[in-house]
Structures are given as C-alpha cells and as structure tokens.
Amino acid sequence: MAIIRHLTRTTLSLSLLSLSNGSTRSASSLLHRSPPPPQDPTLMQYDRLSNSINTKIKRLDHPDPRFLRYTSPHPTSSLDLTPILSSPRTRITTLPNGLRVATQSTQWDKTATVGVWVDAGSRFETDETNGVAHFLEHMILNGTKSRSGKALWEEVENMGGYLNAYTSREQTTYYVKVMGEEVPMALDILADMLQNSCMDEALIDQERGIILQEKEEVEMQAEEVIFDHLHATAFQYSPLGRTILGPVNNIKKITKADLQDYVSTHYAAHRMVICGVGAVRHEDIVEQVKKLFTKLSANPNTSLQWVANQPTIFTGSEVRIIDDDAPLAQFAIAFEGASYTDPDSIALMVMQTVLSSWDKTSGAGKHMGSELAQKVSINELAESMAAFSTNYSDTGLFGVYAVAKPDCLEDLSQAIMYQITKLIYRVSEVDVIRARNQLKSSMLLHLDGTTPVAEDIGRQLLKYGRRIPLTELMARIDAVDVDTVKHVANRFIFDKDMAIAAMGPIQGLQDYNWFRRRTYWLRY
Structure with missing residues (x-):
C-alpha cells in the first residue's frame, strides 16, 4: 500500500509538471511569489513540488487576509445588542x-x-x-x-x-x-x-x-x-x-x-x-x-x-406585450417563493440582498458588492434592475425586475440567469455576510418613525399572530450561511418553472425555454 500511495503522489506531480512544458523549473516559477513551505529532506523532489502546489491551492480557497484585516465583514468583537x-x-x-x-x-x-x-x-x-x-x-x-x-x-x-x-x-x-x-x-x-x-x-x-x-x-x-x-x-x-x-x-x-x-x-x-x-x-x-x-x-x-x-397554484408561464414604440424594454423573471411563515423566507431575503439592486443614476456603480450589479454597471446592460422577494400567506415570488435598451436584452438576461443559478452552486462567504449586514441595516433603518413601526406591528400580527422581537429577527438572519443559501436556492430555483412578464420592444428577449434551461448547470 505504501508503494501505491507513493506512485499516486508521483503521478499527480508528473501531471502537474506536464502543464508547465515538462519543466520542473517552470512549474516552480509559478509559485515563487510566496515563501515555499518548510521542506522535509527525506521527501523526493516530486513530493516537495506536489506539497507546494497543494499549499498554493489551499491559500486560494481563502479570502485575501489583507481584505479581512482592513475591511472585514466579520465582526472583530461581540455585537453590542444593548440598543436592540x-x-x-x-x-x-x-x-x-x-x-x-x-x-x-x-x-x-x-x-x-x-x-x-x-x-x-x-x-x-x-x-x-x-x-x-x-x-x-x-x-x-x-x-x-x-x-x-x-x-x-x-x-x-x-x-x-x-x-x-x-x-x-x-x-x-x-x-x-x-x-x-x-x-x-x-x-x-x-x-x-x-x-x-x-x-x-x-x-x-x-x-x-x-x-x-x-x-x-x-x-x-x-x-x-x-x-x-x-x-x-x-x-x-x-x-x-x-x-x-x-x-x-x-x-x-x-x-x-x-x-x-x-x-x-x-x-x-x-x-x-x-x-x-x-x-x-x-x-x-x-x-x-x-x-x-x-x-x-x-x-x-x-x-x-x-x-x-381557494388555494393558489404557481404556473410556469409567460406573458409578453410587444410595443415597438416604447423606448425601453421591461421584464420580470420570478420563481415561486416562500410564504410569510415558511422557514426559508428569511434566507430568500438574504439571497435577494446578494443579488441586490442597481440604478443608472446610482453613484456606486461598478463598486457595488453585488456581482450582478457590477456586471450590469460595467457593461451598461440596463437602466435599472432590482431583485425582489414577495411573501403571501401561502406562497410568494422571488426574482429580478429590469429595465433595459432593446439591444441589451440578450446579455442582460444571460447575466441575470447566471447570477441567480449561481446561488445553487457557488456562493462566497463574504457575499453572504455582506448581504446579512445589509439586510439587518435596511430593516432597522426602515423602522425609523412611528408610521413604519405601526405598519410593521400590524402586518406581523396579521401574518404571524405575534410581533417578532428584533433580537430574534437578527438571530434568524445571522443563522443564514453559505450552506443555507445553497440549500434554499436548490429548493426554489434548481430546475424549477418560472413566470416571465415583459413588455416594450422585447423581440430580442429570449424565449421561455431559454430561461427554463438556465435554471441549472450541467457539469461533467
């Protein structure tokens, strides 16, 4: 067994060397930016090379430590709950x-x-x-x-x-x-x-x-x-x-x-x-x-x-109203969402914040944390876009609404569907933490004034039968992590039907089957 393990490591090392034109020196030059790990003199040259590459891969799996140090989304001390x-x-x-x-x-x-x-x-x-x-x-x-x-x-x-x-x-x-x-x-x-x-x-x-x-x-x-x-x-x-x-x-x-x-x-x-x-x-x-x-x-x-x-049944379908005289096209893509009392409703709100919203008049533009907002802003794909999560007593809607020029619809649709489906497979911890912080801040900022607080109390008593304390609400938001987002996205997005509504000059907007096909990724 020892011989087999040794041969496996050697084969891995040889395959890695083949990517660098068969040169041990060229492979090492890819890694000389960081100090090499301490080397065991008993290891063979191929083993040392394999260990150094594995160390590099592990380092890439973690965010830049400088980012975490100076602009870290992770709290450096325990959260002060006194105001709450x-x-x-x-x-x-x-x-x-x-x-x-x-x-x-x-x-x-x-x-x-x-x-x-x-x-x-x-x-x-x-x-x-x-x-x-x-x-x-x-x-x-x-x-x-x-x-x-x-x-x-x-x-x-x-x-x-x-x-x-x-x-x-x-x-x-x-x-x-x-x-x-x-x-x-x-x-x-x-x-x-x-x-x-x-x-x-x-x-x-x-x-x-x-x-x-x-x-x-x-x-x-x-x-x-x-x-x-x-x-x-x-x-x-x-x-x-x-x-x-x-x-x-x-x-x-x-x-x-x-x-x-x-x-x-x-x-x-x-x-x-x-x-x-x-x-x-x-x-x-x-x-x-x-x-x-x-x-x-x-x-x-x-x-x-x-x-x-009179139960509500979600139907995968679309409605399109073509108006070539309109200057801009508008469309909304929505999956069936969660009800008010669904345990995953909070996770959908975090996912909505991950996708975020953007407007052409916004000053943030390409500097926003949302990858979708960055893509739309840098490539000027839309006039505005916004993710939404709407809850009802027994169902909901989760999706994205966008306004764009007719010649941008194809690229904009591709960007939206890629970022929505990406929630199923690959979500970074930094994005989830930022979304949690933004969601908590927006909720607290919304409760500024007697009228918003009264609306919040009245709505919660009608839907939940009680007023949810802020501490409980914040704890529910903090409990949403990367695994939760992937699980909820798999439940509501993966290979699920959707509803599409569009109007304006929308001839360039892909058909329903195109959108439906992009609710999952095929990987071999």
Whole structure:
C-alpha cells in the first residue's frame, strides 16, 4: 500500500509538471511569489513540488487576509445588542370579540400613529367582485353618517393630522398620524369610518369615476403593469392573479350591496389589529377601543378558511406585450417563493440582498458588492434592475425586475440567469455576510418613525399572530450561511418553472425555454 500511495503522489506531480512544458523549473516559477513551505529532506523532489502546489491551492480557497484585516465583514468583537434589547416593548391585548390592540410607547416621541390593519384585500374577492376591496377603501375615506367627507378631512387637518389608507392583495390599512394629545380624537375618527361609513348611491357613483381615473394613471406606470401581469401569469385562475383595482367592467357595476357584503364578511373583529405607536399609553388605547369599536362584524369566516378554499397554484408561464414604440424594454423573471411563515423566507431575503439592486443614476456603480450589479454597471446592460422577494400567506415570488435598451436584452438576461443559478452552486462567504449586514441595516433603518413601526406591528400580527422581537429577527438572519443559501436556492430555483412578464420592444428577449434551461448547470 505504501508503494501505491507513493506512485499516486508521483503521478499527480508528473501531471502537474506536464502543464508547465515538462519543466520542473517552470512549474516552480509559478509559485515563487510566496515563501515555499518548510521542506522535509527525506521527501523526493516530486513530493516537495506536489506539497507546494497543494499549499498554493489551499491559500486560494481563502479570502485575501489583507481584505479581512482592513475591511472585514466579520465582526472583530461581540455585537453590542444593548440598543436592540433596550428597544420599546410591544404590548398586545386581545379583547373578548377577538379584536387585537397593540401599542409601542416611546417617551421621546411627541407624535403618534394609530391605525387599523385588516386581514382583507383583493385576494378575498371573486371574479365578479374583483375591485371591491379597493372601492371600499375609497368609500370609507369619503365620509360617515355623522361626518361628511369634507367635515371628516377638515377635522383631521384642523388637528394637524395626516390620514391615509391603502389596499394590497392581502391587507387593507387605515391610519392617522397626529400629535400625542390628539390620539383619542384619531381613534374616534377611525372607529366612525370603519363602522358608520356612508354608502350613499350618489357617492358611490361619484367615487366610481375617481377610481376609473386612478386606474388609467396606474396603467401608465410600467412597473405596476409588469407586476400585475407577472401575478396574472404566475397565479392563473386564482385570487392572487387578479389586480387590486379590478377590471373596468367590475368597477362600473360595483353596487352598495357588494360593498356591504364585503364589510360584513371580511371586516370582522378577529381579523383586525388596532395599533398605536409613539406618544400613546396602552391602557388608554385599550379602554377607548372597548368603547368605540362595538359594531364590528363577528362573522366566523376567517382568512385561513378563505385561502384554504381557494388555494393558489404557481404556473410556469409567460406573458409578453410587444410595443415597438416604447423606448425601453421591461421584464420580470420570478420563481415561486416562500410564504410569510415558511422557514426559508428569511434566507430568500438574504439571497435577494446578494443579488441586490442597481440604478443608472446610482453613484456606486461598478463598486457595488453585488456581482450582478457590477456586471450590469460595467457593461451598461440596463437602466435599472432590482431583485425582489414577495411573501403571501401561502406562497410568494422571488426574482429580478429590469429595465433595459432593446439591444441589451440578450446579455442582460444571460447575466441575470447566471447570477441567480449561481446561488445553487457557488456562493462566497463574504457575499453572504455582506448581504446579512445589509439586510439587518435596511430593516432597522426602515423602522425609523412611528408610521413604519405601526405598519410593521400590524402586518406581523396579521401574518404571524405575534410581533417578532428584533433580537430574534437578527438571530434568524445571522443563522443564514453559505450552506443555507445553497440549500434554499436548490429548493426554489434548481430546475424549477418560472413566470416571465415583459413588455416594450422585447423581440430580442429570449424565449421561455431559454430561461427554463438556465435554471441549472450541467457539469461533467
């Protein structure tokens, strides 16, 4: 056996020498940049050469030590968790009817955000009623039985407040930002809006025209249109595939009965969260909510039952809208992603940060850490690009959106698919560490202000049933390593179908089979 091992080492050494024109000296010259390792006088010349080459290979497997020393992504000392541990506490109270009240008080804030988060959006509609959730949002902001639309908005403005609302595919939100002393009045306005909304037929017809105009404006925003088409092709014949505003024909025929039925079915107490952040006191908010929110529906139909009855199925497909008159082409490539509660949702967020985003007006350009951003910037392949990871109750979308000139589509597609598929096979530890740090920073920076914090609390209570502490969230992000990224990429990307939406001058964009073929690498 000793003879066989010796012959193996000798054969390896001879094969390495053959790469350098058969010269021992030329092979050694490739390695003389670094001091040779201590040599054992008992080893033969070929053995010493083999050992020196193996040492060189091992050295290349590690990052440059100078990089780790001066600009290291590795923490040199234990992370100071004092600011996170001392963050304000989120207090939650569940009332007998199932209504949840959550607050986060901060002594240094003079303002407060109070709002209502409802587990109801366009996903909880049918083909015939698609658009009702957004229409209802407009009607609720248009006055109540005791406050006309003008009186409602004047009251908010007179106390220096800011009233807003929005509807998404799975959530509807109404919130007011006011000074701390005006919180009781803000809650009174919210309760009146949600329980005593004026559904007058004349107001419905008036709002119908406003919504149709809003739809025309949205259709002029290419990014909104692309993602609507992406959802439509990815989630065909399912609620998530429908638009939030609904088709024009539905908007024209939505009635008062449709609006009232949606309220009684989905605006139930156990599907709502009332949240206050800033200059608020939890006990006061709870007492006011008990007195004000007394007319909410108690319909037992829950969002989980609705989702279970209408499951979402991801369909590998594409939609292309050719418009040669448009100056730029836009397209989005998406794989089926993770749901909110999926354990791999955090890893997908890290992967999204690894791919990153870039815009032509960005000053970073070729100096960004993302290889995809560097490739796009150096070769001027796009006007902008951005990776995204969107979560829903039972599914999600993970992919890249890009805007580019028509003659750059082929090279841009190649760069995007290479970097996405590369996550399965080869990910550097430095890239993962940088992505974790960027993700944690962006999350903390996003929670700057009472309104973002209130939105975070309301969304988490609807989706997770609890507020995830920052320490837990940071720990979950830090737990994502290279192996985790490869495992998750293998689950969601390797040889998986995708959805593609594209529009503009897109004749140069490769077909679906081209993209599908590049979801894996063949290696022999």
